[in-house]
Amino acid sequence: xxxxxxxxxxxxxxLIVFVTAWWVIxxxxxxxxxxxxxxxTGTAFISLFTxxxxxxxxxSGLQVxxxxxxxxxxxxxxxxxxxxxxxxxxxxxxxxxxxxxxxxYSIPAIAFVPLAMxxxxxxxxxxxxxxxLITVFTIIINVYSxxxxxxxxxxxxxxxYGATQTQVMTKIILPATLPNIMVGLRLGIxxxxxxxxxxxxxxxxxxxGGLMDDAADNLQLAFSGALIIVLAIISLAFxxxxxxxxxxxxxxxxxxxxxxx
Amino acid sequence: xxxxxxxxxSVRIVIFCASLGLFFVLxxxxxxxxxxxxxxxxxxxxxxxxxxxxxxxLPRGTFGIQGADAAMLQTLVTILFGFVLACVxxxxxxxxMGRWKTAEALIxxxxxxxxxxxIVVLIPMLYFAIGADLFxxxxxxxLITVFTIIVNTHHxxxxxxxxxxxxxxxxxxxESQFLAKIILPAAMPDIISGMRIGMGRAILAAVLAEVLMSxxxxxxxxxxxxxxxxxxxxxAVVLLIASMGIAVLQLPKILERRLFRWKETESIPRExxx
Amino acid sequence: xxxxxxxxxxxxxxxxSFRKKGAIGGxxxxxxxxxxxxxxxxxxxxxxxxxxxxxGKTTLFRIIDGLIxxxxxxxxFNGEPVSAPPPKMGFVFQQFGLLPWRTVLKNVxxxxxxxxxxxxxxxxxxxxxxxxxxxxxxxNHYVHxxxxxxxxxxxxxxxxTIDPDVLLMDEPFASVDEQTRQILQKQLLQIVKGTVxxxxxxxxxxxxxxxxxxxxxxxxxxxxxxxxxxxxxxLPPERWTYDIRxxxxxxxxxxxxxxxxxxxxxxxxxxxxVPSQTTPLRIAPAATSHPSLPGxxxxxxxxxxxKRV
Numbered sequence: 149x150x151x152x153x154x155x156x157x158x159x160x161x162x163l164i165v166f167v168t169a170w171w172v173i174x175x176x177x178x179x180x181x182x183x184x185x186x187x188x189t190g191t192a193f194i195s196l197f198t199x200x201x202x203x204x205x206x207x208s209g210l211q212v213x214x215x216x217x218x219x220x221x222x223x224x225x226x227x228x229x230x231x232x233x234x235x236x237x238x239x240x241x242x243x244x245x246x247x248x249x250x251x252x253y254s255i256p257a258i259a260f261v262p263l264a265m266x267x268x269x270x271x272x273x274x275x276x277x278x279x280x281l282i283t284v285f286t287i288i289i290n291v292y293s294x295x296x297x298x299x300x301x302x303x304x305x306x307x308x309y310g311a312t313q314t315q316v317m318t319k320i321i322l323p324a325t326l327p328n329i330m331v332g333l334r335l336g337i338x339x340x341x342x343x344x345x346x347x348x349x350x351x352x353x354x355x356x357g358g359l360m361d362d363a364a365d366n367l368q369l370a371f372s373g374a375l376i377i378v379l380a381i382i383s384l385a386f387x388x389x390x391x392x393x394x395x396x397x398x399x400x401x402x403x404x405x406x407x408x409x
Numbered sequence: 410x411x412x413x414x415x416x417x418x419s420v421r422i423v424i425f426c427a428s429l430g431l432f433f434v435l436x437x438x439x440x441x442x443x444x445x446x447x448x449x450x451x452x453x454x455x456x457x458x459x460x461x462x463x464x465x466x467l468p469r470g471t472f473g474i475q476g477a478d479a480a481m482l483q484t485l486v487t488i489l490f491g492f493v494l495a496c497v498x499x500x501x502x503x504x505x506m507g508r509w510k511t512a513e514a515l516i517x518x519x520x521x522x523x524x525x526x527x528i529v530v531l532i533p534m535l536y537f538a539i540g541a542d543l544f545x546x547x548x549x550x551x552l553i554t555v556f557t558i559i560v561n562t563h564h565x566x567x568x569x570x571x572x573x574x575x576x577x578x579x580x581x582x583x584e585s586q587f588l589a590k591i592i593l594p595a596a597m598p599d600i601i602s603g604m605r606i607g608m609g610r611a612i613l614a615a616v617l618a619e620v621l622m623s624x625x626x627x628x629x630x631x632x633x634x635x636x637x638x639x640x641x642x643x644x645a646v647v648l649l650i651a652s653m654g655i656a657v658l659q660l661p662k663i664l665e666r667r668l669f670r671w672k673e674t675e676s677i678p679r680e681x682x683x
Numbered sequence: 684x685x686x687x688x689x690x691x692x693x694x695x696x697x698x699x700s701f702r703k704k705g706a707i708g709g710x711x712x713x714x715x716x717x718x719x720x721x722x723x724x725x726x727x728x729x730x731x732x733x734x735x736x737x738x739g740k741t742t743l744f745r746i747i748d749g750l751i752x753x754x755x756x757x758x759x760f761n762g763e764p765v766s767a768p769p770p771k772m773g774f775v776f777q778q779f780g781l782l783p784w785r786t787v788l789k790n791v792x793x794x795x796x797x798x799x800x801x802x803x804x805x806x807x808x809x810x811x812x813x814x815x816x817x818x819x820x821x822x823n824h825y826v827h828x829x830x831x832x833x834x835x836x837x838x839x840x841x842x843x844t845i846d847p848d849v850l851l852m853d854e855p856f857a858s859v860d861e862q863t864r865q866i867l868q869k870q871l872l873q874i875v876k877g878t879v880x881x882x883x884x885x886x887x888x889x890x891x892x893x894x895x896x897x898x899x900x901x902x903x904x905x906x907x908x909x910x911x912x913x914x915x916x917x918l919p920p921e922r923w924t925y926d927i928r929x930x931x932x933x934x935x936x937x938x939x940x941x942x943x944x945x946x947x948x949x950x951x952x953x954x955x956x957v958p959s960q961t962t963p964l965r966i967a968p969a970a971t972s973h974p975s976l977p978g979x980x981x982x983x984x985x986x987x988x989x990k991r992v
Contacts (some may be wrong), residue, residue, distance in 0.1 A: 252652075259651050
């Protein structure tokens with residue numbers, strides 16, 4: 149318990165230092181076309197919640213962005229976990245899919261954007277597709293790695309006691325892989341968020357990323373900054389939720405080797 | 410990937426070529442379904458465009474943009490300088506964090522934040538603060554890459570096995586001997602792996618910066634072709650960017666496996682960082 | 684030259700406790716691992732320290748070699764108190780502790796390298812000891828290319844190159860299979876009693892090993908650990924030349940030490956009851972045949988679950 153308190157203290161401390169430095173730099177530059185200080189950004193942030201038209205804008209943008217993130221992520225999980233398990237369990241699937249997973253994983257998110265634009269237009273759907281493509285391979289790789297490293301003797305044990313293939317899968321492989329699935333999810337949510345934001349920044353008319361880009365274009369840097377803060381809070385919330393879920397789901401495993409690729 | 414090693418190489422090549430062929434077939438089918446060459450073109454037109462591009466032939470209607478070689482050079486320069494800067498800063502920081510608890514406690518919360526929050530979101534703001542010239546793009550690339558490098562280096566240094574640390578202490582190693590002879594060699598696989606993943610991030614960052622900030626380089630070129638609805642050429646650039654990502658992330662793995670064969674004792678490849 | 688004391692190492696009333704983190708919401712507990720350990724290591728002697736698993740042997744070892752500090756009491760080495768790993772102590776670890784990115788030769792040179800010995804001299808000395816431990820020809824192999832038994836011999840060679848006054852060995856053969864272990868024991872004795880003559884302090888939980896190797900055996904009790912007794916082993920020297928296990932003295936010692944260990948182990952509980960050594964065995968009636976188990980007929984060779992159909 150003590151450890152996490154000191155962590156928050158340090159975080160607050162360094163945050164104060166950072167904000168002070170920011171304030172100093174902004175004051176020195178003194179050009180609201182280039183950089184806005186923490187005070188103005190803070191004011192803009194508050195007005196996002198107090199000024200009704202702004203709040204409406206924020207709400208609609210948030211709704212689009214959060215929905216895109218969740219849908220893209222959920223799709224990636226629904227597709228990624230089974231594929232990863234199958235790859236880890238069956239050699240045929242592994243040999244077939246392995247090069248492709250690695251190849252598609254290596255493509256930078258931005259390369260998917262124009263193609264998605266062509267296919268489903270400048271819309272949330274495109275964001276979802278991009279987020280899905282970015283996230284699914286991370287999940288596959290982590291789940292695959294987890295399944296492959298299940299001790300063979302566990303499976304032997306099951307077979308010796310007369311387990312069917314389905315039982316081996318549900319009673320041995322899936323529970324044993326759960327830690328790796330959780331790690332994949334934790335990493336995946338961050339990637340999904342990034343994918344959606346990249347898409348929205350390029351599209352500029354959708355969601356939170358679009359709002360932020362828009363504000364920046366109109367030289368309302370304070371609002372742009374405020375929206376970044378909103379995004380930061382949401383991202384941290386997602387990440388912490390995933391962390392919590394992961395910890396609860398796998399309390400029995402003391403250490404997890406990670407394949408964060 | 411133990412079983413991949415025991416399957417004969419020839420079998421793997423055959424299966425890979427088969428699935429590669431399948432991929433091109435599916436691509437062609439998808440293009441036919443789309444039916445509209447503005448949305449998607451098949452592998453043949455895309456490859457033709459790619460070849461033309463590499464010969465520096467730009468299509469009609471695209472005046473005033475850089476030639477393909479200039480664009481590629483720009484992007485490569487951005488990536489490389491941003492990456493090298495990130496290593497020069499990131500590896501020492503990771504080392505210090507792994508070695509001294511105070512540094513770790515101070516910096517770690519920021520690292521977690523940088524990993525949970527998509528720092529690409531800062532690009533538009535940075536555009537206003539520092540402009541859109543090459544240095545700005547290099548800085549953006551540096552910023553996005555450095556965290557990956559720090560995290561991986563930190564992990565490699567921190568988890569140097571206790572047994573090795575004890576050996577160092579028992580034989581009376583000084584701090585600098587400890588760092589040079591035990592910590593650095595032991596952490597090297599993680600550091601190199603971090604550099605590999607960092608390169609991937611650098612590519613993303615550089616192209617994204619070009620798309621959002623300057624409109625130069627490969628990223629800018631891709632969006633220019635997109636704007637004039639020249640899909641074959643757009644896809645050619647996409648193929649270029651994708652190939653860079655693939656080459657940078659996958660090819661060094663082969664080298665890594667050879668160089669670090671002594672790490673065979675670990676069953677799971679511990680690769681970190683997006 | 685100062686007078687050489689007969690005791691090379693003197694352990695005096697060493698105590699050590701550890702704090703264990705309590706369960707969430709509970710308090711941290713403190714438990715005493717070493718409760719006042721005292722014994723002497725005589726110059727030229729091969730002394731084993733034996734005790735039940737978990738009794739704190741490894742902690743004691745680390746206090747003796749200066750890696751951790753005792754709560755009270757002290758360790759004297761050549762009359763000087765130990766506060767950091769002394770340069771004249773050589774260590775051999777249970778997990779070998781070899782640097783996996785170095786060859787055998789470079790690993791053996793490690794101690795000399797840290798002491799700034801020049802490379803020509805280093806190599807010469809290292810090669811000599813590589814030969815002494817019987818690994819000639821393997822100088823350029825990497826650690827993962829050699830067996831566990833060979834790896835431990837590299838660890839021994841490394842310790843010997845720094846010409847220590849004493850060898851400290853922390854269950855060095857625990858990570859090695861039994862057959863290799865027996866051979867390594869003989870080879871170790873040949874080296875430290877024959878070729879290079881080193882005073883040795885040897886930590887183990889294996890009774891057979893302690894008797895086979897030692898001149899004296901220190902019996903360490905369970906937590907809080909204290910020295911229960913120091914047993915002298917009156918077996919002839921040069922034990923690598925004949926089969927000591929046929930000597931009746933061996934059997935007597937074995938029974939005595941095992942009785943001590945068994946009593947200590949049973950104190951920790953968790954074993955249910957075990958018949959004492961004096962109860963005669965009863966033969967169970969013949970078992971009926973079991974139905975055959977499903978599964979594969981042959982032994983799977985690999986851990987690979989993709990190979991399990």
